[in-house]
Amino acid sequence: MKGRDRKMRIGAAVILAALLITAFLSICSCAGSGRSAAEINGETKTDAEEKNETAEHDGASGERPAKPPSFDPSREVVVKRGNPDRKEVALTIDDGWNRDDRILDLLGSYGIRCTVFVVGGRGVAEADPEWVRRMDRMGFEVCTHTYDHYKLTDHPYDYIVWDIRKGQEVIAAVTGKTYPYMRPSGGYYNDSVVQACRDCSCYLVLWSNSLGDTDADATAEGEVAAVLNNLKNGDIILSHFGGHHTHEALSRVIPEVMARGYRFVTLTELMAP
Numbered sequence: 552m553k554g555r556d557r558k559m560r561i562g563a564a565v566i567l568a569a570l571l572i573t574a575f576l577s578i579c580s581c582a583g584s585g586r587s588a589a590e591i592n593g594e595t596k597t598d599a600e601e602k603n604e605t606a607e608h609d610g611a612s613g614e615r616p617a618k619p620p621s622f623d624p625s626r627e628v629v630v631k632r633g634n635p636d637r638k639e640v641a642l643t644i645d646d647g648w649n650r651d652d653r654i655l656d657l658l659g660s661y662g663i664r665c666t667v668f669v670v671g672g673r674g675v676a677e678a679d680p681e682w683v684r685r686m687d688r689m690g691f692e693v694c695t696h697t698y699d700h701y702k703l704t705d706h707p708y709d710y711i712v713w714d715i716r717k718g719q720e721v722i723a724a725v726t727g728k729t730y731p732y733m734r735p736s737g738g739y740y741n742d743s744v745v746q747a748c749r750d751c752s753c754y755l756v757l758w759s760n761s762l763g764d765t766d767a768d769a770t771a772e773g774e775v776a777a778v779l780n781n782l783k784n785g786d787i788i789l790s791h792f793g794g795h796h797t798h799e800a801l802s803r804v805i806p807e808v809m810a811r812g813y814r815f816v817t818l819t820e821l822m823a824p
């Protein structure tokens with residue numbers, strides 16, 4: 552009886568060992584298949600996404616840009632300011648005529664990601680996809696400032712919808728992304744513009760602070776003071792690529808805003824609850 556008992560114990564030990572080895576091998580094979588699944592996923596990515604991941608980020612923060620958020624129809628369509636509960640501000644830059652790449656270099660040197668509203672047509676984004684691509688690679692949110700950049704309140708609803716969508720298409724053709732934000736030329740809007748934004752699933756983004764850099768009489772000092780004297784949590788700061796003294800004013804505003812303990816974030820981060 553003792554001999555049979557011993558054989559049974561040895562048998563049980565052998566079975567246990569076999570089970571452990573099987574379990575170990577199956578864990579290894581799971582890990583292996585996980586890797587290959589990731590590789591398969593990688594192959595299904597669009598060219599635009601592939602470029603984003605492999606591109607150098609032009610000195611912007613190492614964080615990978617998130618996917619554009621979706622439009623929430625239950626929120627207010629017109630956005631003038633972000634979350635006031637956090638010490639964050641979003642720099643926004645409009646237009647793109649007479650673009651000043653020193654502004655991109657400056658933001659890159661601080662690792663600041665911002666939200667830009669570029670004109671689709673009229674010799675801007677459509678004519679210069681490399682510029683759009685650079686900003687996308689820097690982790691900027693590249694959004695539409697309409698295709699034509701006309702005062703939207705002078706136009707009927709159907710044209711407004713076309714102008715927003717056409718602007719979004721020009722950008723998406725380069726970046727593969729459509730952010731749910733639109734800034735109207737001059738900030739002009741009426742009920743038709745609000746309805747068109749809602750129907751295009753985008754927020755109508757204005758601002759709560761501004762350099763005033765479209766004013767030909769403005770000075771760099773005046774622009775710096777305008778922003779700093781009005782600085783508050785959740786500010787959306789307006790500036791322009793072809794503005795007056797914009798690079799100089801920003802190069803003084805940015806370190807001072809940071810010294811006051813504010814963080815520069817994208818519009819999406821600023822609007823997060």
Ligand SMILES: [Zn+2]
Pocket residue numbers: 645646696700735736737
């Ligand atoms: Zn503009």
